[in-house]
Amino acid sequence: MADKLPDPVKKCVAILKVADSDTSKFAGLFMVTKLVKGSDCSSASKKAIFEAIGFNFLKKLLLSSDVPIDCPPLVYKSVALSILSCFCSDPEIATHPDMLANIPVFVDVIEKAEESDDDDLLMVISESYECLKHIACYSEGQKAFLKSGVTSKLLGFYIEQSFQCDEALNIFVVLVSHLGPVAWGNDPKIFNSILNKISLDFKSDQSEKKFELCTILYTLLYNCPRDFIDSSTDEEIWPSSTYKGITDILTSKIGKAQRDPALKLVSTIVELLGVEWCLADEERPKQFFLLLVQLCSVEVRMQLEDRSLKQVIGNAELITSCFTVMELAIAFVASGGKIDLEEKEKQTMYTGLKGAFNATTTLLTKISKEHPDGGSGPERIFTCALVRVLAAWLAQETTANRNAVIALLPFILKVANETFRASRARRLASKTGSAELDGEDSNPWGHVDVLRLLLPALCHLAVDDKARNILFQEEEEEVLFECISYHWSIVNYKRPIVPKSERKKVRAPDMGPDAKTLAEMADSRVAMISACNIFMNLTVLEPKRVESSPLFDRLMKFVMDALPEVKSTPENLVLQGHLAVFGLLLMKQLASKARKNDFSICRYVQSVIRFLWDAYVIDEGRETNVSTGSLVVSMTYKERWIELSELWFLGMQTMSGLLSQLPWVSEFAVETGWVEGTAIMLRKVRVGALPHNVRAAYEDFLCQLLAANKEVAEVLKSNDILTTCRTHRLMELGKRLFGE
Known part of the structure; x- marks a missing residue:
């Protein structure tokens, strides 16, 4: 390389190398300054001079x-x-x-x-x-x-x-x-200080710099540690300052160059702070929220309509930002968020979203035909984003464009299933420290589990005959079984096994799962609940398939084993209810395969009884043996009764129906004390304090118990069931016990 250097450079390098003191080397630097700034100083020349100095x-x-x-x-x-x-x-x-x-x-x-x-x-x-x-x-x-x-x-x-x-x-x-x-490091104070300073400038500046600051804020927030955003964030000024700055931009006459960065920024903030951030204007809280949803819906239509995947991929970042806003807005309104929309406002919002999702469905249909594998690299990631946002829409709205969605369902399932398996592999690799994680970019679909997000939509689609047939044609029940098993492995947290070499050492007390693991457990709990709902719909609507499918045999075994293992905590109660009722439906459908001496079934039935028994209690005014109390939902159940109510009634109905097929189940009701406990509870309820639907559920249950087990009559009579029948007009039960 030295032979190719210009002569002046060679001379300079030689002088610097032979310099025997700092003073002589310093003198040589003045020659360096002139050479380096010259046009003939190549990269090789600069490197040679640098190393010589x-x-x-x-x-x-x-x-x-x-x-x-x-x-x-x-x-x-x-x-x-x-x-x-x-x-x-x-x-x-x-x-x-x-x-x-x-x-x-x-x-x-x-x-x-x-x-x-x-x-x-x-x-x-x-x-x-x-x-x-x-x-x-x-x-x-x-x-x-x-x-x-x-x-x-x-x-x-x-x-x-x-x-x-x-x-x-x-x-x-x-x-x-x-x-x-x-x-960012580990100090949220620095993060908040920076955001506060920039957002104040963003709020007050009305020059072109405002749009530069918008882009900077987007980059900083998009790449911020999520754990920096907590309840203390509300005490900072940057959320309100960014709100003012963004509303100034989006409510002004601006062009695409100014609007696009603002939409990206608002998408990131809504994802971090929630939709509530959009309602900061106390006088007109709905205005900006509705404007934002409309802007994003229109932007999606403009970007997707009459275009191919290759044409839209250049604006993928903007489009996915709009998707985020739409997805979160749909979930917020559907969950009864703190916004009171008038009927006209709801219709306007629905119309805008419907147009955007029609465009999304049309593009996905093109992709399914032109790129059945979802494309490659960025195209696959964008395809995944399209399916994800459509899943959010379908979770709430399954009637709009139904035929197109059902026709597209095989492709949607293919994308969702591949992302699930890739995401699962990625998570397991990260947990085990496997080298597979190094190659994660080889499958870009591993970064988000779309199947997890599609589950609520599949609950609705499973009720539709055409969609349900497609689910079975694509063997989706197999993937859903993989899905529920995977999420159970997360919910059913076990302490890491301590290596033998470490067992004799003094260890810190086990603090249980960390915050990240708890969040994963909560998400997987919801995923299992959704999967149970899908399977319950399939079980009820496709009884012949269920009876002939080996998968549902395995599924029943899984539920029987899982329910007794679910820890009895308030956050697990809804999951317990779903597993209990789903298992009962399976037992009823597969009654010929249920065995009384199967230990897992025995444990399962006991867990089901516990779930159904604990729902109602007596709210007594004073300690007494006469019927002075009201029948009320227990405190544990009350907080989640909206989710548990239908499950309890379906569980009681299914249990009652199951007794005629599997009479031996009644033995558990007697041995556990459930029959006696129910009789005592009903006896204590005062006249008129037993809701009609609850009365019907208990009466039907007790009647079926009587038909299945002769011991039940004696248990009921010993607890003054005659008085109970007269008090609550349990006519059918009275006839079965005492005749006309």
Whole structure:
């Protein structure tokens, strides 16, 4: 390489290498400055000169404050930085190990210069930032920034509004856009301080800078650690300041260049803070929310209608941002969020969303024909986003464009199933530290489990005859069994096994699952509930398939084993109810395969009895043996009764029907004390305090018990059931016990 260097460069390198003192080497630097800035100085020339000087010498100049008499105090720093800023424009120099290892030196130079009142130091600060900017442009440089731990100092410069602090912010924006949340470190105070400062400028600035700040805020928030956003965030000023800034933009006459960054920013904030953030205007809380949904719906139609996958992929980031807003808005309204929409407002919102989802369905139909595998790379990720947002819509609205959706269902299932399996593999690899995780980008569908999001929609689709046939044709029940089994492995948390070598050591007490694991358990609990709902619909509507399918045999075994293992905690109660009722439906359908001496079935039936028994209690005014109380839902159940009510009535109905097929189940009702407990409870209920539907459920249950087991009559009579029948007009039960 040395032979190819220009003669002036060779001469300069030779002088620097033979320099026997710092003074002579320093003299050679003046020749370097002229050469480096010349047009004929190639990358190879710069590298040769840089190595001839040696970074240690330049570092010495940067840090030295001992200068010769009559020399400016900054002469050493100025010369060194002048050379380095020129060197850093070359990728090979900017990523040189010596340069990367000394990132803290540049930051220290800025920090010390800021502490001085000497205005001559401003040039030193500018050139230091110039070096850092060049280094931050490259992957090696970004990693070196992170390793050196100086990002918090860069943010500090901006918070303190130091000279050229915008440069510090711009460098950090580059770093966080490439490194993601890890660039923020572990201090949420710095995060909030930065956001507060930028958002105030964003709120008040009415120049073109407002749109630059919008893009910066989007990058910072999109890449922020999610655990930085908590209840204390409401006490910060940045949520309200960004709200004001964004509403200023989106309610003004603007073009695409200004609107797109604002939609991306608002999407990120809504995802972080929830839809409630949109309702910040106390006087007109609905206005911005409705405007935002309308803007996103229109944008989606404009981007997707009459276009192919390749045509829309260029704006994927904007489109998926709109999808996020739409998805969260649908869930918010459906869950009865804090917004009171008038009928006209609901219709306007529905019409806008319907148009957007028609466009989504049409594009997905094209993709299913032109790219049956979902495309490759970014195309697969975008296809996944299309299916995800459509799943959110179908969870609430299954009548609109139904034929097109049903025709598209095989493709939707294919995408959802592949993302589920890829996501499962990715999670398991991350838990075990497997090398498979290194190749995660080979399957971009592994980043989100679309099947998990599609489950609520499948609950509705399973009721439709055509859609249900497609589910069986695609053997979706097999995948759903994999799905419920996988989520059960998360819900049924077990402490990690301690290696033998560690068992004798003193260990800290087990604190149970961490916050991340608890969140995963909560999500998987909901997924299992949705899967149970789908299977219950299939079991009731396709009895012949259920009877002949080996899968449903395995499914019954799974439910029988799982229910007794569910921990009796309030958060598990709804899941217990679903497993209990689903198992009863399976037992009724597969009664010929249920065996009295099967231990798992015995444990399961006992768990079902516990669930049904604990739902109602007596609310007594005083301790008494006469009927003075009211029958009320127990406190444990009351908080979740909206979700549990139908389950309890269906469970009682199914249990009653099951007794005629499997009379031996009645033995458990007697042995556990449920029959006696029910008789005592009903006896204590005062006249008129037994709801009609509850009375019917208990009467039918007791009548079926009488038919299945002769011992039941004696138990009931010994608890004064005659008085109970007269009090609550249980006519049918009275006839069966005492005749006409």
